Every structure is written in structure tokens, then in C-alpha cells.
Amino acid sequence: MPFPSRDGLKITQIDVEDVRFPTSLGGHGSDALLGPEKGVVHLAVAAILNSLWDLWARLENKPLWKLLVDLTPEELVSTIDFRYITDVITKDEAIQLLKDKRAGKEERVKQLLEQGYPAYTTQVGWLGYSDELVKELCNKYLSLGFKHFKVKVGLNLEDDIRRCSAVRKYIGDDKTLMVDANQAWSVGEAIEWMQKLAPLKPMWIEEPTSPDDVLGHAAISQALKPYGIGVATGEMCANRVMFKQFLQSGGMQYCQIDSARIGGVNEILSVYLMAEKLKVKVCPHAGGVGLCEMVQHLQLWDYACVSGSMEERLIEYVDQQHEHFYDPCVVENARYLAPKLPGYSTKMFPETLQKFSYPKGSEWQSMFKEGIFPPPDEAELVNV
Numbered sequence: 213m214p215f216p217s218r219d220g221l222k223i224t225q226i227d228v229e230d231v232r233f234p235t236s237l238g239g240h241g242s243d244a245l246l247g248p249e250k251g252v253v254h255l256a257v258a259a260i261l262n263s264l265w266d267l268w269a270r271l272e273n274k275p276l277w278k279l280l281v282d283l284t285p286e287e288l289v290s291t292i293d294f295r296y297i298t299d300v301i302t303k304d305e306a307i308q309l310l311k312d313k314r315a316g317k318e319e320r321v322k323q324l325l326e327q328g329y330p331a332y333t334t335q336v337g338w339l340g341y342s343d344e345l346v347k348e349l350c351n352k353y354l355s356l357g358f359k360h361f362k363v364k365v366g367l368n369l370e371d372d373i374r375r376c377s378a379v380r381k382y383i384g385d386d387k388t389l390m391v392d393a394n395q396a397w398s399v400g401e402a403i404e405w406m407q408k409l410a411p412l413k414p415m416w417i418e419e420p421t422s423p424d425d426v427l428g429h430a431a432i433s434q435a436l437k438p439y440g441i442g443v444a445t446g447e448m449c450a451n452r453v454m455f456k457q458f459l460q461s462g463g464m465q466y467c468q469i470d471s472a473r474i475g476g477v478n479e480i481l482s483v484y485l486m487a488e489k490l491k492v493k494v495c496p497h498a499g500g501v502g503l504c505e506m507v508q509h510l511q512l513w514d515y516a517c518v519s520g521s522m523e524e525r526l527i528e529y530v531d532q533q534h535e536h537f538y539d540p541c542v543v544e545n546a547r548y549l550a551p552k553l554p555g556y557s558t559k560m561f562p563e564t565l566q567k568f569s570y571p572k573g574s575e576w577q578s579m580f581k582e583g584i585f586p587p588p589d590e591a592e593l594v595n596v
Contacts, residue, residue, distance in 0.1 A: 250450035254475055261476030266556035275551040277509035281321060281516045285310035292482045296453045300460065301489045309485060313520055320516045328547035329511055330522060331529040332390065334499060336379060337363030343378060350382035357545035360388040360526055366396030369405060380412050390444070392418035399428040403435040410439040416466050417441055423448035429463030444468055447497035451475065455483045459490045468497040471506035480510060488518050499530035504541045505557035508548045536564040
């Protein structure tokens with residue numbers, strides 16, 4: 213499948229060599245002073261590498277998850293940068309892990325195509341929702357087949373108890389409740405707050421404290437273990453090294469990769485492999501524009517080739533902003549249906565780009581005129 217480039221040339225082939233994690237991107241020289249492998253530089257690396265994987269999948273005429281599934285263990289592992297993580301998993305160990313999981317792979321792929329992958333919803337639990345709206349949304353998503361519901365918490369304990377109690381009442385004791393604090397608490401506050409919410413039997417507390425506090429998460433995990441509450445985190449994790457520490461320390465029982473946060477597909481693959489080695493469940497963070505579309509591919513690959521399990525593994529689902537994509541995610545009966553179109557499901561409609569591209573998009577121009585945002589300076593306009 214030819215792919216036009218800016219200079220009019222056409223790319224007709226791409227292979228593993230083209231998408232190996234380049235150790236020079238954001239990790240050496242003057243770039244290292246900005247990180248390394250974190251912050252805006254690493255986000256840019258992720259954008260570049262994710263685009264390359266999308267291109268490769270399109271050229272192979274496969275959805276990304278199927279491209280990953282079809283790679284040999286050696287090919288897949290060759291795309292990963294193992295610097296700083298060999299104390300947890302080496303290249304040889306990763307290759308052997310993938311080889312060991314080849315038994316039953318085709319049956320798992322068939323199951324994904326026929327049944328999809330389980331999802332949970334965050335739609336019922338946003339802060340500021342009225343009691344009537346919460347009840348209405350719980351009933352809606354129950355009718356759509358959802359069994360897992362997440363509620364935002366962390367601003368007011370009494371309000372959290374009231375709102376979570378309402379959701380528990382509406383969904384019933386046979387469904388699963390999760391809560392998300394979005395980094396609101398200190399370590400001590402997180403433990404105390406969650407002990408008060410424990411009677412409602414939440415499956416996890418997500419981002420209870422600073423996303424950089426590995427030992428703090430470990431302390432929270434240990435304190436909440438007697439209550440049957442796990443800790444979920446990772447959506448703001450900067451790189452595979454921090455994930456390594458969270459996984460090693462027991463600071464996360466549910467590993468939440470973010471498809472755009474760390475160094476693209478390459479680095480995310482290393483996190484999945486470490487999580488499997490250390491037996492931590494991966495439940496991707498989604499909800500932002502395009503994240504649901506992307507993470508589904510990664511989790512399908514995980515089931516087919518890495519963990520081989522869906523037990524307590526879920527993909528977050530937020531029912532908005534999907535209308536901007538050519539190949540939006542499809543969730544039916546609370547399960548993500550396996551994408552079938554080529555690529556990473558990230559291609560947007562031209563009208564969306566015209567409206568929202570910074571700074572010339574019509575929506576940005578309107579916000580500049582209304583004073584909602586300051587207009588770009590000369591430096592921002594370079595190469596625009």
C-alpha cells in the first residue's frame with residue numbers, strides 16, 4: 213500500500229528496522245538535559261513512533277494489533293529498548309516469554325474477533341453530576357451491558373461516600389465499583405480516605421497520590437491490601453524505568469499504560485512484558501481524544517500473545533469524541549470489538565483537523581478572538 217510523503221515520494225515498504233526504538237531520541241547529549249525520556253520531548257518521541265507503527269500497519273494492510281500478533285517473538289523484541297530494565301527482563305527472557313505463550317494464540321485471536329474485549333465505563337461518576345443524572349447514567353450503562361463502573365473522588369469525603377453509595381445502590385452488589393482520585397491526596401490521606409470508602413468494596417483506587425511517588429504507592433497498596441482494594445496507576449508515568457519501579461515495589465496492582473504518554477508502542481511493549489513477568493494486570497487508561505482508539509490494539513495483543521488472560525483486565529471506555537475518527541472504536545455489550553481496518557485507528561477527518569489544529573484552526577481562532585487563550589507568539593508560528 214503506497215503512502216505519499218511530503219516531497220511526493222512514495223513509501224512502499226517498512227519493516228522492523230524502521231520502528232526500532234531509537235536510543236538517540238530524547239536520551240543522549242543535550243536532549244538528556246530535558247529529561248531524559250520524560251516531558252515534552254518524550255511525548256514528541258511517542259507521537260513520531262506511534263505514527264511509524266500506524267504507517268507500518270497500513271502498509272501491511274492490517275490493524276495494528278494484528279501486525280503485533282503476527283510478528284515473531286524475535287521481530288517484536290527487536291523494536292524494544294531494554295536499557296535500564298534488564299534487571300527485570302532481558303531480551304532473551306522476553307523472547308522466551310512470547311514463545312511460551314504461542315500455544316493457544318490462534319484460538320485467542322478467534323475469540324477476540326468473535327467476542328471482543330471487556331470494557332469499563334467512567335461516564336457515571338464525573339464530579340459535579342446531580343443524583344438524578346448519576347441514576348440515569350447507571351441505568352443507561354447497565355442496559356448497555358456494563359458491569360464495571362468508575363467514580364471520581366477526592367474533593368470531599370462526605371460527598372464521595374454519598375456519591376459512591378448511590379452508584380453502588382444503582383448498580384447492585386454483583387457489579388464492580390472502582391474509584392479515581394486523580395492524584396488528590398498525600399499518602400496518609402489516601403489510606404485514611406479509602407478506609408472510609410472500603411465498605412463499598414471498590415476494586416481499586418486509581419492515582420491516589422503523586423504519580424511520581426513510587427514508595428508512596430507501595431505504602432498505600434500495603435495498607436489497603438487487607439481491605440481487598442488494589443492500587444491502579446500509570447497514566448502519568450513518564451517511562452519504562454518508572455513503570456519498572458512501580459511493578460517491582462508492589463506499588464501498583466493494576467498497571468495503566470497510556471498510549472500517548474511514554475515512548476510510543478515500542479516502550480509500551482516493554483511495560484507489558486515486565487508486567488507479565490511480575491504478574492501485574494494491565495488495564496489501559498483511555499478517555500482522552502483517540503486514546504480509546506489506540507489502547508484497544510495494545511490490549512488485544514496482550515491477550516493474544518502475552519498474558520493470555522482477561523481476568524480482572526479491562527479497557528477504560530469514555531463515550532465521547534469518537535466521531536472525529538475514520539475508524540472509531542466500537543463497544544457493544546460492554547466489549548471493545550476488534551478493529552479490522554489497517555493502522556492504529558488514529559486517522560482523523562479533515563474537517564476535524566481544520567477546526568482544531570493549532571493555531572490556525574477555526575476553533576482556536578475563535579478562542580483567540582474571545583480572549584479565552586492568548587494568540588501565539590512569533591516563535592510558535594515558525595514552520596506553521
